Amino acid sequence: MRIRRVSGDERLTTSFPLQSYAFDKSPTEQAVSAHYREFLPYHSGNHTLVAEEDGVTLAAASAIPMQQNVRGMVLPMAGVAGVATHPLARRRGFVRALLNQLLEEMRDEGNPVSALYPFRPSFYARFGYVSLPQHRSATFSPDGLGDLLRADLPGELRWRRIADGYADLRALTLRLLDERHGFAVFPDFRAVSLRDDRKWVVTAHVDGEVAGALSYRIDDHLGELSADTLLHTGPRGRALLLQFLARHADQVDRVKLGLLPGETPELWADDIRVATTADTRSAGSNAPMARVLSLDGLEGIAAGPVAITVDVVDDALLGGRYHLDGTSGTLAVDRSDAPAAVSLTAAGLSALVYGVLDPAEITLRGLGTVPVEAAEALRVLFPPRPPYVFAEF
Structure with a gap:
């Protein structure tokens, strides 16, 4: 077995095919090539290792150079991702060797912590990772927020395509990075993948600052408004965003969004009926894990x-x-x-x-x-x- 680092276009023939097989639907060969090249820029700064035998790539693992707030201090963090093995080479120790070397190299490059989303928590527990709280989501009808439509709230809302509102959204995430323990952000080369996504974003502005943001898409008329995390710096920004969602009562049947820690959506309005969940029961929904490297x-x-x-x-x-x-x-x-x-x-x-x-x-x-x-x-x-x-x- 040979372990080496790959970058640039070399990812197209080494790590990407394994990751695509492990995590994506099986596309046609033409679609594979186009998909790889489209997403290549978002991986440009990743630290990617591959394991090979006789020139054939049999396993791959990457670390994304991220930042994370750990007890009030923003630290460099290695976000482990894209861990995949050739189907004929599984359970032969390739991933173990890759992860041991990857974590050592990321520590030596100045990353004192690491986080990931595991395919199986017990596997990564052997590498020193510990489970963290699962993200919670809330699902409710916008009808339940009707009281907010009559409220005169300080501040203003701006509604745009994600490409146009990305700068405000990014600014808010960087502000929350400084304020919230555990909060993590991607580097710029990866974060811009959201800017290029087909989503809407609504931002709340209070006293000249971005006080809240919500990126989302709507699947169909009278369907679901599916949103990312409801980001805000306090009650005023959150109330403006909820008022925006209330205006969709005749357009969508339900809203589903992610929650920051400590949120109590059942208290957002008198008539709201909300289901709050933290699902770890199905594949791909495991809670995040983290470990100290130094x-x-x-x-x-x-x-x-x-x-x-x-x-x-x-x-x-x-x-x-x-x-x-x-x-x-x-x-x-x-x-x-x-x-x-x-x-x-x-x-x-x-x-x-x-x-x-x-x-x-x-x-x-x-x-x-x-x-x-x-x-x-x-x-x-x-x-x-x-x-x-x-x-x-």
Whole structure:
């Protein structure tokens, strides 16, 4: 087996065919070629590795150079995607070898964290990833928002094709990146794929700033208005967007949109009847996962006023003993020879950093050994803080 990095047009004959077979419908050969070349620019900056035998590409994996907010600090993040194997080469260890090398290279390039959407969570758990909260969506009839049509709301709405409103939408996502733990954005070369999509976008403007945005499409008259996440910076921007949706009561039967964390759509209006779901039951709907690639790269994230020494075990990227000190209000990391108070796997450490598991759960889940007396220190150092991995564009 030979592992090497590919880029440019070489993707057309190496990684793209495997990814297309794994994730797309089976098209004709002519359609395959056109599809590949159309999407080639959106992959231009990806870090892509392929595994080969006798010159034949048998597996591929990519990392997208993204950014993610981790406890208030925006960090470089490796978004793993396009992991695929030739159907005759599966279960031979090609993907394991690719992922181990890919994560090491991304760490060495300065990415302290990584996230992905798994085809099977238990598979990526072996690589130190931990599951994060699933995205929630709300489905409702716009009739239920009728009260908002009579409200005199401050601000204004702008309704445009996505290509014309992309700059405002992108500006809002970058603002939310600075504000929300777990929020992630694609690099510009990938994000512009949304600008080139056939969607509408409505943006809410309050006090001269973009306070909300919703990209969407309508499948048919009296059908569904299917939207991406309802993005906003607060109640005013959200109310303007909901008022816009209320104006579609005679055009669509229902609206389905993604929700930011903490949203309570059942409280948006008196007469709204809404179904809120977080589906992980079907293929392709698994919750995101994330892991820490470098503890040193987390220096400066928000942390509680306590210090503790930890062993990170069974991980080639993170293995070692670290003194973690949050007494200044931000995390300081040093290598240490002092006795460790706890032992953590990479997934256990990642669960604490991302704020998704209590220290007591680390032991219960087999992700480390956390004595009772050390658990409280870890709760102070890394308080629970549910992340939201936004990465639509």
